[in-house]
Amino acid sequence: xxxxxxxxxxxxxxxxxxxxxxxxxxxxxxxxxxxxxxxxxxxxxxxxxxxxxxxxxxxxxxxxxxxxxxxxxxxxxxxxxxxxxxxxxxxxxxxxxxxxxxxxxxxxxxxxxx
Amino acid sequence: xxxxxxxxxxxxxxxxxxxxxxxxxxxxxxxxxxxxxxxxxxxxxxxxxxxxxxxxxxxxxxxxxxxxxxxxxxxxxxxxxxxxxxxxxxxxxxxxxxxxxxxxxxxxxxxxxxx
Numbered sequence: 001x002x003x004x005x006x007x008x009x010x011x012x013x014x015x016x017x018x019x020x021x022x023x024x025x026x027x028x029x030x031x032x033x034x035x036x037x038x039x040x041x042x043x044x045x046x047x048x049x050x051x052x053x054x055x056x057x058x059x060x061x062x063x064x065x066x067x068x069x070x071x072x073x074x075x076x077x078x079x080x081x082x083x084x085x086x087x088x089x090x091x092x093x094x095x096x097x098x099x100x101x102x103x104x105x106x107x108x109x110x111x112x113x114x
Numbered sequence: 115x116x117x118x119x120x121x122x123x124x125x126x127x128x129x130x131x132x133x134x135x136x137x138x139x140x141x142x143x144x145x146x147x148x149x150x151x152x153x154x155x156x157x158x159x160x161x162x163x164x165x166x167x168x169x170x171x172x173x174x175x176x177x178x179x180x181x182x183x184x185x186x187x188x189x190x191x192x193x194x195x196x197x198x199x200x201x202x203x204x205x206x207x208x209x210x211x212x213x214x215x216x217x218x219x220x221x222x223x224x225x226x227x228x229x
Contacts, residue, residue: 032216043118043204043220044157089156093216100145100164100208100216101172106156 002027006090006105013080013112021075021108023064023090031092033057033066033073034102038087047075047088080112117141118221120205125226133192135224137205144209146188147218148172148180151202163188195228202226 007022025033032051036044048057053068062077073090090105121136137146147162149172159172161180169180177199181189188207192199202225206218 034217036220041222043222044206045220046217049217101147101159101162102216102218104157106154 002031002092002094002103004090004092004103004105006088006108008106008108010109010111013110015082015112015114016079017112019075019077019080019084019110021088021090021110023073023075023105025071025073025090025092027071027092027094030068031094033064034091034093035062035064035073035075036089036091036104038089038107040086044089080110082112082114085110085112118205118207118219120203120221120224122224123222125224127192127195127226127228129196129228131192131195131228133195133226133228135190135192135203135205135226137188137190137207137221138186139188139207139219140186141207141209141219142185143207143219144185145207145218146182147206147208148178148188148190149204149206150174151204151223157204160190195226197228200226200228 003026034049035047037047038044048059050057050066056065064075087107087109089107091102094101118139148160149157158174163169163182179191204223205221208218
């Protein structure tokens, strides 16, 4: 079945450092790809998405590009802030059998120190 | 503003109790989902529903059941709570994707402890 693999954490960075969180996927068909963020004590919220190959999703300084040739959707930010400390989940739409489920990676915890 | 609410943020129950977790969405979404979140395991789908009175098993349905009598409400039921059901439970909803996007909206979560 479809699956998502994202880099294991935790990741600890200093403020203003460059962030990359790797995400690769296995899927049949052409899934949509997502990054969700979960701040401490909260539910998940959508950070960005891309629905087809070569699309770039962006939000709050974060970016990710849908790379079909490498089956990847890596999350990047040029300069992280303390407020970016959270758990980040990569996900894809499971399109088998007309399902509308999402398949999530295991999450990567990011801590940004002042 | 889209809203998914869950009945409790924190819940403590005893082993063997029947537990109800309630989720309500105000977006008129057809699809609703229940996940549990555990450290190192990410989110795992318990049950989902495409419509009122419709339900389908997810990846880990054992020990759980669900009810969807109204479009806006999706309940997760632990018939006889056990300590291995101590977890964070997340509810989500989405509208039919129409081949474009499957974005799900999440509630704040219920942290359940079974003692």
